[in-house]
Amino acid sequence: MNILSVVSGHHGLAVAAALFAVGLLGVLTRRNLLFVLLSLEIMLNAAGLAFVAAGALWGQADGQIMFLFILATAAAETAIGLTLLLIVFREKRNLNSDAIADVPHVSSRGVKSNHPFEGDKPVANSQ
Amino acid sequence: MDLVFYIASALAVVAALLAVTRAEAAHALVWLVASLLATAAVLFTLGAPFVAAMEVILYAGAVMVLFVFVVMMLDVARPRETNRRLANPRVWLGPATLCAALLILLVFVLSRATGEAGDVTPADVMEITPKRIGVTLFTHYLLAVELAGMLLLAALVGAVHLGRQLRREGRRV
Numbered sequence: 001m002n003i004l005s006v007v008s009g010h011h012g013l014a015v016a017a018a019l020f021a022v023g024l025l026g027v028l029t030r031r032n033l034l035f036v037l038l039s040l041e042i043m044l045n046a047a048g049l050a051f052v053a054a055g056a057l058w059g060q061a062d063g064q065i066m067f068l069f070i071l072a073t074a075a076a077e078t079a080i081g082l083t084l085l086l087i088v089f090r091e092k093r094n095l096n097s098d099a100i101a102d103v104p105h106v107s108s109r110g111v112k113s114n115h116p117f118e119g120d121k122p123v124a125n126s127q
Numbered sequence: 128m129d130l131v132f133y134i135a136s137a138l139a140v141v142a143a144l145l146a147v148t149r150a151e152a153a154h155a156l157v158w159l160v161a162s163l164l165a166t167a168a169v170l171f172t173l174g175a176p177f178v179a180a181m182e183v184i185l186y187a188g189a190v191m192v193l194f195v196f197v198v199m200m201l202d203v204a205r206p207r208e209t210n211r212r213l214a215n216p217r218v219w220l221g222p223a224t225l226c227a228a229l230l231i232l233l234v235f236v237l238s239r240a241t242g243e244a245g246d247v248t249p250a251d252v253m254e255i256t257p258k259r260i261g262v263t264l265f266t267h268y269l270l271a272v273e274l275a276g277m278l279l280l281a282a283l284v285g286a287v288h289l290g291r292q293l294r295r296e297g298r299r300v
Contacts, residue, residue, distance in 0.1 A: 018140045038194065082194070
């Protein structure tokens with residue numbers, strides 16, 4: 001019975017690896033930014049599952065605590081990522097990652113320029 | 128209970144694969160919710176009931192709602208079409224079948240439950256109670272909890288800032 005538990009825990013790690021591979025497949029093959037974010041979500045979830053499976057193997061609570069931290073990180077990442085995605089959609093009416101390779105930089109003053117760092121240049125007569 | 132683990136993990140991987148390969152974002156989201164629910168069942172059988180609940184509430188609930196809102200905002204130009212597309216049973220029949228399978232698993236687990244320790248998780252997997260997690264989280268990992276709070280605050284401020292720009296442009300259009 002004890003051997004079975006080790007097998008079950010290792011199988012949990014295997015499931016996590018399979019889910020991670022599925023997410024990686026999505027990130028690498030999809031061009032739609034929404035699907036890339038969605039696949040990232042699957043990958044983060046798989047990483048959390050791996051932590052919990054490892055924690056179950058050792059009988060420690062640390063694995064589950066790491067899952068909670070991954071959850072917080074994933075929530076923060078999703079909120080920012082989806083907001084950026086909406087801005088990209090406003091700019092380009094398109095979510096294809098190839099089509100937005102030359103997305104113009106919008107500075108905090110609302111000045112558009114094609115150079116990614118131009119908006120961050122200090123204004124010459126500001127001093 | 129090992130059988131529950133294997134069925135739930137197979138459902139999770141299959142649903143994730145289907146979510147990643149869908150053409151429509153809304154369909155993919157429905158599959159992803161099904162996958163996350165199956166993952167919650169896997170976590171439950173691994174002796175992590177608290178984390179399984181968090182998975183359902185935060186991942187399948189809160190984070191997926193964010194995604195659904197964004198898909199709604201992207202589709203805002205053609206709501207009629209979207210409604211008609213989602214009313215097609217072909218879209219939701221698959222995920223609904225998968226969730227029904229999970230429900231059968233749940234009923235099976237509950238019918239076998241005797242109230243003793245280890246009746247839901249496999250007899251050999253040690254269940255880690257929410258109390259143990261809480262005690263470790265707020266003693267050993269207290270600094271990390273504070274840092275996670277700061278991270279969420281930073282994400283909130285960042286999202287509000289980016290969203291302000293979005294709203295200003297929306298008013299102009």
